[in-house]
Amino acid sequence: MAQSRKGKSKIIWYLFGLLCLLVVLPIAWILVAKFENEKPGLNVTGQSGFIGLSQEFSIEVFDGKSGVQKVWAGLLKDGKETLLLEEDFPAVSFMKGSDIHKKTFKVSFEPRKEGITDGRAILRIVVRDSSWRDGFKGNKTYKEIELIVDTKPPSVDILTRQHNITQGGAGLVIYRVSEKGTKSGVKVGENFFPGLSGYFDDENIFMAFFALGYSQPKGTQIYVKVVDQAGNNARAGFYHYIRKKEFKKDVINISDRFLNWKMPEFDDRELQSSQASLIEKFILVNSKVRKENIEQITKPGENTDNILYWEGSFLRLPKSATKAIFAEHRTYKYKGRIVDEQDHLGVDLASTSFSPVPAANRGKVVLIGVVGIFGKSVVIDHGFGLFSLYSHLSSIDVANGQTVLKGEIIGRTGDTGLAGGDHLHYGMFIRNTFVNPLEWWDAVWIKNNITNKISMIKEQ
Numbered sequence: 346m347a348q349s350r351k352g353k354s355k356i357i358w359y360l361f362g363l364l365c366l367l368v369v370l371p372i373a374w375i376l377v378a379k380f381e382n383e384k385p386g387l388n389v390t391g392q393s394g395f396i397g398l399s400q401e402f403s404i405e406v407f408d409g410k411s412g413v414q415k416v417w418a419g420l421l422k423d424g425k426e427t428l429l430l431e432e433d434f435p436a437v438s439f440m441k442g443s444d445i446h447k448k449t450f451k452v453s454f455e456p457r458k459e460g461i462t463d464g465r466a467i468l469r470i471v472v473r474d475s476s477w478r479d480g481f482k483g484n485k486t487y488k489e490i491e492l493i494v495d496t497k498p499p500s501v502d503i504l505t506r507q508h509n510i511t512q513g514g515a516g517l518v519i520y521r522v523s524e525k526g527t528k529s530g531v532k533v534g535e536n537f538f539p540g541l542s543g544y545f546d547d548e549n550i551f552m553a554f555f556a557l558g559y560s561q562p563k564g565t566q567i568y569v570k571v572v573d574q575a576g577n578n579a580r581a582g583f584y585h586y587i588r589k590k591e592f593k594k595d596v597i598n599i600s601d602r603f604l605n606w607k608m609p610e611f612d613d614r615e616l617q618s619s620q621a622s623l624i625e626k627f628i629l630v631n632s633k634v635r636k637e638n639i640e641q642i643t644k645p646g647e648n649t650d651n652i653l654y655w656e657g658s659f660l661r662l663p664k665s666a667t668k669a670i671f672a673e674h675r676t677y678k679y680k681g682r683i684v685d686e687q688d689h690l691g692v693d694l695a696s697t698s699f700s701p702v703p704a705a706n707r708g709k710v711v712l713i714g715v716v717g718i719f720g721k722s723v724v725i726d727h728g729f730g731l732f733s734l735y736s737h738l739s740s741i742d743v744a745n746g747q748t749v750l751k752g753e754i755i756g757r758t759g760d761t762g763l764a765g766g767d768h769l770h771y772g773m774f775i776r777n778t779f780v781n782p783l784e785w786w787d788a789v790w791i792k793n794n795i796t797n798k799i800s801m802i803k804e805q
């Protein structure tokens with residue numbers, strides 16, 4: 346009897362143990378999982394600290410454990426909260442919680458339509474996960490971002506009159522912007538020429554040198570564009586007249602002598618000694634390599650000093666004959682067959698071999714070295730986006746970053762790169778666009794189109 350009683354109590358203990366294993370432990374495990382205390386993650390992107398006329402930004406939320414239960418965003422301005430986003434994600438099952446572990450919400454709104462006025466505001470964002478903590482409301486991540494609501498577009502006053510631009514030529518427009526911290530410049534078709542302040546005492550006055558590409562047509566849209574920190578845009582048209590220009594056409598016959606002389610240099614540098622024939626190599630160099638070289642040459646155009654280094658007309662290589670002009674369209678022939686067509690973006694000037702090359706005007710050397718078809722080259726920044734280029738040099742006598750005076754010798758002419766004989770390839774460009782140097786060699790053109798405009802504003 347006593348034995349069996351002992352046995353019974355043993356069984357009860359076993360059952361109790363089993364109960365613990367099957368019920369209590371799972372419950373404990375569930376409670377630990379359901380009461381997880383890892384806060385959800387929150388990122389705000391596309392926010393610059395300003396809210397413009399129409400605003401869009403992204404809120405990214407993530408929660409690896411119980412999942413996101415709620416996302417809420419509001420804009421607090423003058424004690425009034427405007428709801429921007431509110432989404433709930435109920436648990437998909439008892440065990441799983443929410444199935445939103447990572448999600449990006451796009452928030453877009455127009456402050457004026459919501460009755461939000463300009464001034465300081467606070468963007469408030471709350472994310473909660475599906476944990477049972479905080480009375481089943483979940484772990485909370487909260488973020489506040491201070492912002493400025495600015496729905497007023499900037500305004501622009503054009504200060505210069507008369508803008509006559511020739512195809513392949515340059516222009517200057519000076520304008521005043523109503524607010525600080527804007528990005529502005531001139532749109533010429535699809536091209537953009539940033540304006541820079543710093544020349545006039547009033548730092549809201551900008552100068553923008555711009556170029557009309559030689560192939561851009563008469564109807565090209567030209568206007569000043571301003572974007573403020575809140576992303577508000579403004580445009581201002583200005584009176585301008587586009588003069589059409591015909592460009593010369595020329596045929597260049599490529600000889601085997603020229604190919605045998607020039608191609609080895611490119612084999613080594615650009616073509617890595619491919620098995621192609623010499624004329625095939627030439628075509629590759631003349632088209633693809635040329636394009637890359639032009640990009641390399643005009644790269645300094647992205648950064649220019651807001652110092653007007655130059656003064657008066659630009660110097661032309663002394664005692665030299667013009668061998669090719671700007672934007673000349675060249676048809677390349679080999680053994681009577683047309684093999685390529687390209688446009689010549691500078692002026693070729695020939696003097697005696699190894700002639701000293703003067704800097705066309707005062708400026709800062711921003712590029713020296715061998716640049717493919719251009720050979721040994723020097724680029725000078727004359728300030729506010731205007732640059733000059735000296736190519737096919739046999740030697741370079743200046744260092745990068747050096748300031749040079751007008752007429753200072755920067756190197757000697759030569760035939761490096763794709764030159765068929767000793768000459769200087771002289772180019773000028775504004776930012777990323779080559780322009781006709783003839784304008785800059787002409788003191789009258791400079792006076793009428795550039796310096797008179799600047800001095801008129803100085804006198805005001």
Ligand SMILES: [Zn+2]
Binds near residue numbers: 692770
């Ligand atoms: Zn040339």
